[in-house]
Amino acid sequence: MTATTNGKTEPAALASALPQGLSAAQAAAALIADGPNALPDAQTRGLLAITRETLTDPMFALLLAAGVLYLVLGDLQEGLILFALVLVVLGLTLYQEGKTERAIASLRDLTSPRALVWRDGTAQRIAGREVARGDLLVIAEGDRVPADAVLLRATDVQVDESLLTGEPVPMEKGVDQPLFSGTLLVRGQGLARVTATGGQSEIGRIGQALGNLSLDASPLKQQMQRLIKVLAGVALGASLFLLLAHGVLRGDWLAALLAAIALAMALLPQEFTVVLTVIPALGAWRLSRQNVLTRRIAAIETLGATSVLCVDKTGTLTENRMTVAELYATPPPAQPATQGRSPSNCAPGERLPINYASTTDLPECFHTLVEYSILASVTDPFDPMEKAFHRLGQRFLQDTEHLHRDWILVQTYGLTPELRAMSHVWRARLGDAHVVAAKGAPEAIVDLCHLDTLAQAHITQTANAMAAKGLRVLGVARARFEGQDWPAIEHDFDFEFIGLLGLADPLRAEIPQAVSEARSAGIRVVMITGDYPATALAIATQAGLEPGGHGLLTGDELTHLTDVELQQRMVSVRICARIAPAQKLRIVQALKASGEVVAMTGDGVNDAPALKAAHVGVAMGERGTDVAREAASIVLLDDNFASIVGAVRLGRRIFDNLRKSMCYILAVHVPLAGMALLPVLLGWPTVLYPLHIAFMELVIDPACSMVFENEPAESDVMQRPPRDVQQPLFGGLTLGLALLQGLGALAVVLLATVWGASQLTEGATRALAFAVLVCTNLALIFSNRSRAGSLWASLWVPNHTLWGVVAATLVLMALALYVPWLAALFLFEPLPLTWLAAAAGLGLASVLWFELLKTINGKLAS
Template sequence: MLVLRLPYVPMSSCPTQEDDYAAEAAARLAADGPNELPAAPPLARWRLLADILREPMFLLLLACGAIYLLLGDRQEALMLLGFVVLVIGISYVQRQRTERSLCALRDLSSPRALVIRDGRQTRIAGRELVRGDLVLLAEGDRVPADIALLTASNLMADESMLTGESVPVMKLPPGCVYAGTLITQGTASGSVTATGAHSALGRIGASLAALGGELTPIQQETRRVVRGVAIGALTLAAALGIAYWWLHGDALRGLLVGLTLAMALLPEELPVILTLFLGLGAWRLGREQVLARSIPAIELLGATTVLCVDKTGTLTSNRMQLRRLWSEEAAYACGQAPEPPLPEELHGLLEYAVLASHRQAFDPMEAAIGAAGARLLANTEHLHADWALIDDYPLSRQMLAMSRVWRSPSRQDYVIAAKGAPEAIMDLCHLAPAHGARIAAQVAALADSGMRVIGVACATFAAPPLPSDQHAFAFVFLGLLALEDPVRPDVPAAVAQCRDAGMRVVMITGDHPATALSIAHQAGIATDGVPLTGDELDGMDDAALQARLAGARVCCRIAPAQKLRLVQALRARGDIVAMTGDGVNDAPALKAAHIGVAMGARGTDVAREAAALVLLKDDFSSLLTAVRHGRRLFANLRKAIVFIVAVHVPIAGLSILPVLLGWPLLLLPVHILFLQLIIDPTCSIVFEAEPMEAGAMRQPPRQPRQRLFDGAIVLRGLLQGAGLLAMLLALFWHARLSGQSDEAARAAVFIALTLSNLALIHANRHAAGRDGEVPGGKNPYVGWSAAAAVSLLLVVLGVPGLRRLFAFAIPATGPLLLCGLVAAATLAWCALLRRARWPAGAR
């Protein structure tokens, strides 16, 4: 075992003012640095610039500039280089925006720590921990820094990442737990002794796993498409260059024509928009308090068909309150105004319920029991601050009850307090069937009102050693406690939205069936009145379980370990499953789900590390928000792809057909570059910022196997582009017939193409919705992009030097009016295509 002796530097004596404590913490943070290990820094500016310059588009532009110099067209060469600088600037700003989003995402993913500052428990980012902070640890926590233990209860730590030993070790005060290790059992409190690079983990040079880096399914599909199109484009460009050489006998001009076509066909926007969409999508989720730890999860959110959610804290407020105490001698209702004294007959019930709970309660139910005990048993002999905890028996899948063993200073016998599911407590007490039936009837009556019911029992044990099984104790049944955790106010509406969106909500809880059904009814979850229980699940084979889950909406008395089988059965049925969890035992189910969702506030570090999403606000509406973002992101990607395909068709056609028909060249490299100034920002900014379609959450989830580049989407883009190309060719033919010069005809076609691109932007903003549906909000970038494009076009036409460089002449009034008509016709053509009977995947 690795042992590091670290100096302990306590925080100065308790400050008299909160500001004093904050100032001292800030001073130590400044002196020691953030509590984080050195990580790979964001990409440097020169690295971003180098990545941009290596892109094929810029290499083609440089080649075109060199050819212009060889042809003696110095002005064209200089103009191209000027535009290259401008486009590089735009690309650089977009890359920096993405990089900043990813950095913000890494900051959000920083581990969190539960500390006591100024006498209050609060969760802070792990990077803000300083020496002397008092930290609370519980089962499932990743230790955020080197900590000297002050108190510990049955504490076990997995130090394998430091020592290589796979067996957890017992930790007792005044020992230490080290940064990066995992608490596998028990609770503790301690003071931070070392942070960041000064910790044990920092000293041996370990580093945290970096977020992201893997290729997502969409990225893999995009790479295949880009590679295939690039090969085809270069082949076609080479053929066109050779054809021009053969027809006109000018090799350099032929090479220039080929390079122009390659620039027109290369879909260099696709990797850019994909990176930006996914990066900004994760960043937008972060702003909604949803941390995306795995980018592929964002892709699948829109395909989710089943949401498996915990009851406590997700559907309910996670603020338990003790409402009823019941024994066979008396009953009591808490929370009355004024609250009467607790009957003497119930003192023992509440006393042992408090003893069966942790003194420093992390669980809301135990916190509620402790608060009720402190209030109702105040100034009595039933609160035992001086009793010593000897051992405890944790909750398990086999026994849904826990016991804690205590020793009183005034007696030798051990005192055992147990609490748990009423049926488990009755089993521990070995009650006669008739006796158990009377208690079960009272349990059902309390559970029918939506309260969580637990049983309490007590026992004594003469001397050590303690038995290995709770059943060895002679427990006496004391009574029942009923606690209430009200449904969050926003849950019924959120569940209704899930139903409208074609998603099934399955509530999973450890509660009594009657309690579970009552809460499900309050939450708006449709049930058939027959919940799936943990015992029923254990008795089914896989085929029977899959059939049973077809209609199941409520799963109760479910142990954490049983969640894994539920997820596997749902996946086997073909569902796309999102699963929420917060405990150590939830980690396998979170990993097995398509989208594991951990709770950020109450969840353990193990659950958060296993999950793809972390809800920093532990409520159901956050999960629904994530689904909305997933659907919006995928729909906007498809809109952008339709636009990219549609835009490239006329550009490619205007590059190829004039060569084959013997017309003058209509598009030169500078024209392609100008159009890039419109296409790239539009794809990466306008479509990414496009709000969700108003009816997107009233449509069923997309098929998980639906590809981003499916036939229907590509066909829609090709038809849009083909219609525009036909109108542009007709415009050029009309301009030539009306006596316009080649330069004026070229200018008319280019004006119409630019305006029609803006029309395509507008048309494809609504292409993913159903007829009559519009986005659910405004997109501020649409107007700015249109204004910028029109302004640039006016500058080119209005400045004589630029007009000559573009080989333009001002067209006559007739062709100019036709340019606007072509843009309007483009809108009409796209609207006609949208009304056509498209497969569902094309919407």
């Protein structure tokens, strides 16, 4: 008799005589009391939360206040224009932030386990978040445990708890032993009662503990908040001054109020909010196309400033595809190595390279080594290393007596922090003695075998030689045991050392180029691994990390270093070997204490504190845990180091484009503010009214966001050292360049206004000043496209959005100048085409001034 659910067949032993499960009503009550079985996620935000955060931004408050003031004055058109701008920016923010939240939620849902439970007397397959405390779980090989539980029945149950322990070796589980949420059943089947769900589970408590580590605020966000407050204060002060000056000098307080509002619109930097929303959000979209999912938008600009990349070796630098590449078998006592080769052409005590393409036969003396490596592994492996042992056996031992599919596993000893080795005890079909197979780190196996000093030195030398080739080296041992009274620890078995296996995990082909690119960008790459130091050194050499004399730090050394000593060591370290997951946090903190901007990769639960402490936490998307993703600000969907370097390149491009856009915004607001203020103070007719400035905003908004966001990376973007995150976005020379550009544009517009006033009517003069203002605005866009290159060179760099904005601007300007009803709305009078050509000429002439300023700025900066 069997029970089948969703294509999975459960044994009759589990489908009959089950303990009582929950009823639907009991499960619903438990879910109400405890909440859904999901990890606590303080970072998840709905649309209402995002809207509330956006509208509380100081710039949005100023925009809304200005719009309300227009409505109070009865100018519905101007008020609606301002509110439309608010809605456009808010819509972009909601769309981009919402898309990011939905993407990470989808990734989380994909990795969330489903569960088979007994409710109301039937087996039901439900979503993992619907599992309730008290539920009866039916689990089988390949299932992920959806909640903490205790085993009621167990048949040969082995569980991979690497998400919690960081070790890939399965743990044997029996009746009354606990199972933990998120762990994987790699063998057997069982029945378990749920004891804790969601935040009350072991993995949930670790997630909650992350709250003790605060996230670093984005340096750019802090700088922009300060700048916006300063500019808002300037706008308020200047507007009040103009209101009083105009009212006192001319006695027309209503006109004074309109002039003050126009000046406030000219000075209010509402584009900053647009830029800080659109450019990073579109950058996040671009990153997603490179297999990098942005968890928090603010991390993008920090990523571009990264000075140290801490990366895992396995799966990030390598392919995580293990293959046995070399064997070493010790000579048996009856046949020492000094007696030469055996009749089977085998030389025990020598190393044998394995090439699956050319190696056809495996010498007899290596058969036992392969046999016991398989016996020390699970029957149906999931770990790449154990899969490699099975493939080797199927390739070379298929028709020999060394494969034991009929043997029964009766006892296991798991990997522990004290002993990095595991053992399996088997009962053979013939004979009374049990066979014990052990595998693990060479030093651990040597310790189990209690070898003398000379033998230990020889094996260590051999292991180092194999590891120097970049191989992951494991030792194998065997023992025999009579009876059923199993020893409490593995050391009580009389183990005999068999040999070593070297596994190759190929370096990803693109890694050397990515490492070279990171080095040219001034970024130090630190490889972190739990592997043998010699293996780590070999892989680092292949990757081009160049560790040097003091570039290696082991976990044992780290344990004995104080925080200050570790900080000093990490200045030169390139490789961290034999590192436990919990030690990553100390590495991050030491690097941060030295002033580095740190990006850290990780996948396990124990990696989460380090991911959150780093400036940029990078979680693995393929093999990472939910807790790691929640702690990280970026999720690497393909687990590839080259994608991280690509993300750094894009982060630098985004910051460059932000700076270009901000420089343009400051520069373009100078002539706007000047032409709103100076004509009033000089007694001239008013040149700019609110509608003129609103028109300019229609040009400025897409220019500062879409045009500059679409600019490709500068040619030297990955040849510069990382920028100082504490350096202001508009500090010193950058601010000076923007102001001088703006003053130059203002001078050109004032010159045109004086010239036009001497020969044209008031309306035509206003039209001329407006046309020149539009042309100088376009000139500012072109000049600020490149950080250091000339405008003429940048003309050949493709940017379709730029030409679209330029064309739309010129068409709209022509309509405003020459369509009668629009010209009347703008208070324009017909402008002769010769004067329009002169306006275009003045705009082109202003480019020479902008380019001269940029050249001088570049020389001063260098």
